Amino acid sequence: MGDGQVWGRPRVAVSSCLLGEPVRHNGGHSRSRYLTDELAPFVDWVPLCPEVAIGLGAPREALRLERSPSGPRLMTRRSRRDLTPAMAELAAERSAGLTADGYVFKAKSPSCGIHGIPLYAGDAAVTRQQRGLFAGVVIEAHPLLPVEDDGRLNDPVRREAFTERIFAHARLRELLGGPWRPRDLMAFQARHKMQLLAHSTEGYRETGRIAAQAGVRPRKEVAAAYSTAFRAALAVPVTVGRHVNVLQHCLGMIGDGLDPVRRADAAEVIASYQARRVALSVPLALLRHHARGAATTYVAEQTYFEPYPEELCLRNHVV
Incomplete structure (x- = not known):
């Protein structure tokens, strides 16, 4: 942990099959290597298969969402059982008691999919814009909860964004779950300023205003x-432009401790990132090195530089 960084340990709810449990309708699993091989050492999983939880076996009959006057119904394909009441009750119960920092759902599932789920009328899909029945209830109840599915986590940008958010949520949960004092919240805000600014200028200002009133x-x-303000700010996607703004802001704060050559070199590396020639990890490493050398503690201790364990290597791709 560089500079005494404390990431927090996220609690992440997850579809059980993604951890390798053989609970899919065909008796198999859909193990995600990112979740089980890379992320697992740093998080606490809260696994659940909603279909098994309502009493279905594995293997089991396939399910699908079907159109009805009262809304989508979760139906077994062959025997025509309506599982909507049982699944809705489970979803409401689990949503009410959910204390997770994020949720990873199984893609393409009529229970757990978060997008692109077909809705049938007879044998034809009339739309492919639905959410799974269970996932939809959870997301509606927790609109600021970081959620992804295993398919979207294959995208490096989405993977990094989700991972950043769950660790930030964990740090906030640990702070507010303890005997915090106003100065603790102010210190938390101070360490997260650059991370917040990379997401939302408005969120950066609003969280600062609230912390000052503690x-x-x-x-x-x-x-x-x-x-609410902290989670909402981090839900705003970062962009290359916002990253460049924060990088330049950090360079400005440590610039007095650099000679003209090193300052120009740092500015050039930031420009290379802006032009998509290098990954974000390159200017971050250089600025963090300079912040340490210049004894600029405020900059060096920003969560922006290491929002999650560096072993995950999520900022090494060129956008």
Whole structure:
């Protein structure tokens, strides 16, 4: 852990089959190597197969969503059992007690898919824009919860964004779940400033405003408001332009400790990132090195530089 960085340990809910459990309708699994081989050492899993949880076996009859006047119904394909009430009850129960920092769902599942699920009328799919029945309830109940499916996690940008958010959520949960004081929230905000700025200027300002009121407003009110603003800010996707803005901001803060040659070199590396010639990890490593050398503690300790364990190597791709 560089610079005393503390990432937090996320609790991540996950479709059981993605961890290798043989619970799919065909009796197999859909193990995700990123989840089981790379992310697993750093998170605590909360696995669930909704279909098994409502009493279905593995293997089992395939399911699909079907159109009805009352909304999509979760039906068995052959025996025509309507599993909607049981699945809706389970989803409501699990959503009410969910304390996870993120959720990874099984793609293309009529229960767990988060996008592109077909809705049938007879033998024809009338749309392919549905969410799985279970996943839809969870997402509606927790709109700021980081969610992805195993298919989308194959994209390096989505993978990095999801991972960044679950570790940030874990740090916030650990802070607010303890006996925090106003100065603790201010210190948390200070360490996350550049990370927040990379996502949302408005969110950066709003979280700062709420943290500054920690000694004035009621404790629970501040915690609820800050949590919402912090999570909402991190839900805004980062862009190359926002990263460049933050990198230049950090260079400006450490610039007085650099000679003209090193400052120009850092500016050139940032420009190379902006032109998509190098990965984000390159200017980050250089700026962090300079911040340490210049004893600029405020910059060196920003979560922006290491928002999750560096072993995950998620910023090494060129956008």
